[in-house]
Amino acid sequence: MSEILDNSFAFSTPRLVFKKVLAQSQSEGDGIVVRKGIGSSELKNLDPFVLLYHFSVSPPGGFQDHPHRGFESVTYMLEGGITHQDFAGHKGTIRAGDIQWMTVGRGIIHSEMPAEANNNALQLWINLSANDKMIEPKYKEVPSEKIVTAEKEGVEVKVIAGKAMGVDSAVYTRTPIMFLDFSMIPGTELHQSIPESWNSFAYIIEGEGVFGSQNSSPIVAHHVIVFTQGDGLSVWNKSSKPLRFLLIGGQPLNEPIAQQGPFVMNTQSEIDQTIQDYQNRTNGFEMRLNCISQ
Template structure:
């Protein structure tokens, strides 16, 4: 799953569970405060990344911090069956710590959230091999953004600003802002041009190695079979097998909402 999120207080995402996958939160504007039943708490600001491994179970909240609208992106990365019940954990990086590099001619800049690009490598460790890149191609750039992608991987491009052109000449295809383009398998990578004379192009390239296992999903739970989903619901409702701490925990955000009501 991949989604663009725009939220303003008092709305948000109060206490809710996850199991069986990872969430990647990449903030574009504003900030979000998160906390969980393990005692972890922090604020993700514009340009920051949080890579949360839900594993066998986590209950957390994500609420906008401060006035105005907070905007960001969230990607769900599936875990293989052997990793679905590992202990939960976090990898968090401030904007200044994200690996960033620019092409020699200054036309293309990339922030490397996961994987590697243009000689820069992300500090994020991924259990499911993943590529997550934030490209900016300046107006009148003489060359496109180019990135190799393993031919067997699934991949998509999401345009944040400007217009992305795939390929050159009359056969080139355009993708506008806030649109997503699925890329076919079998190629050796992607080439994206900015044809604008006055507007930069900013887009995300996300790719991952297919796990090749069945997927069963119910809301915030992603497992391999319906039986595992049923067991997960039971574990959550009975506070067992990874959800023990949920019995007596409420986030500060939830307690504040309770006080208002």
Template sequence: MPILEKSSAIYDKRLVVKKLFARQQHEGFGAVVRRSIGRFEFRYFDPFLVLDEFSVSAPAGFPDHPHRGFETVTYMLEGEILHEDCEGHKGVIREGGLQWMTAGKGIVHSEMPSSNSNGITHNKGLQLWINLSSKHKLVEPSYQEIESKDIAETEKDGVRVRVIAGEWNGVKSKICTRTATMYLDFTLSPGSRISQPIPFHWNAFVYVLQGQGHFGDSKLQHSAAAEHHLLVLGLGGDRLEAWNGSDSGLPLRFILVAGEPIGEPMVQFGPFVMNTQEEIDETIDDFENFRNGFEKARHWKSQAASALGLF
């Protein structure tokens, strides 16, 4: 999808130009996701490929699968997920924690509910796929992992912000991004509001996690949205205005994500994202023949998936 046209040159605030409800669908092994970006009517929002709000309960999950050419950002909202890969990396993403994985030239991994989840039956989170430019698509795989207690967080005037990537009011994230990205988790108490700067030419969206809020311009045009809704923000402004005008007394929680468009051709085949069909064909060949980044996947099976008898 091309960069959306400017909403209006006279506005300094970003207006909502598309609203989507993320319907449930099945993915992986018995997992349920609410996909907003990456579904048939909204395939690509440069540089964002997929946004899933996922829910998994053991033994469901996302067993061994490959990636190449992009990054995955996993942000746990509830419970925890065990991650393993063919390079030998293994760990747990716990509630409130973050994993920023650069798949680069190739990785095969699994994401399954942890066996040490202390009786937690619902494991929920967000996974965002971010495209990489051609110069970064074949870098070595790498991880940035941050526990909940180490994520930059601040609160002011009834607004609490967790800074996943970028910065807010001088508070900066520890995450380094290859594709310039801002990722903020806002919680607004009733009656509170924000006016959040967004780089003028970046594509941006909101995804509502809890409550109901208003987004746009309080004096001219705004859109109300409740949980599980994605709001695409048009260009033509340098900030998002949002507020919690609820009479219910409930907080409003949403993520605001913005990124600098890459502006390159994009061809996707499932978990592989490259610039041309020829590169996709080469990727499939590399994966099937365990080479050029997939060598260690030849004899690897994840412990979590193997314990369930999936392989």
């Protein structure tokens, strides 16, 4: 992959805006406000992605002990901190700019509780292939200072996964993806290559931008933008304020998806088996009684 920041660059098949969805703010549980970008009725999933949450949480609220199976999740802190604890004894706190990459695999039960008064984060669920759904769970916490960055002509990128501006992330992803956090000052543009077979979308954190074509209408914060297929995406910040957005893409698994709450499998019978495993404390959920809520 390569990218160039000048007006002469053009992709052979540029990605254009296919669909945009406003992630509406809604309360969910005690002290939690969520914007659901993927996983809503307007955008149920985008293979290999099954969920995108932009959430804020304040004490005493939080995500108490709950189970998962069948996917990977990326939690990206924007403000404050979240303390994670699971039934296998793993505990850690990520703070603004940090990443937690969790491979749920065959089963995990954990809690995610606010570490400060104001806590704001994004969480992305990435589906696992049928062959990988029952692997052992694992975690990788990446502090902000370990996330590689690059900057050119008023455009800065934090490379959480994948490659941009000639730098590569050190994070390995079982399902191949890119996860890029771009910031653009007014009057700048960028051109980012994307593998042609991948699905891709952007989520605007702040500001407004023109995506895909210079003639497109600006799109404002909290929209998820799904792009057509192509070999790259162009973005312009024609406004008077900074633009910040995530650009995320991934290789489709092209497998059936069966999702029920915190479980993501391929068939309903596998979902039924997962629920039975959880209730019976078997096949990955043996340590259920060891959960400790914060």
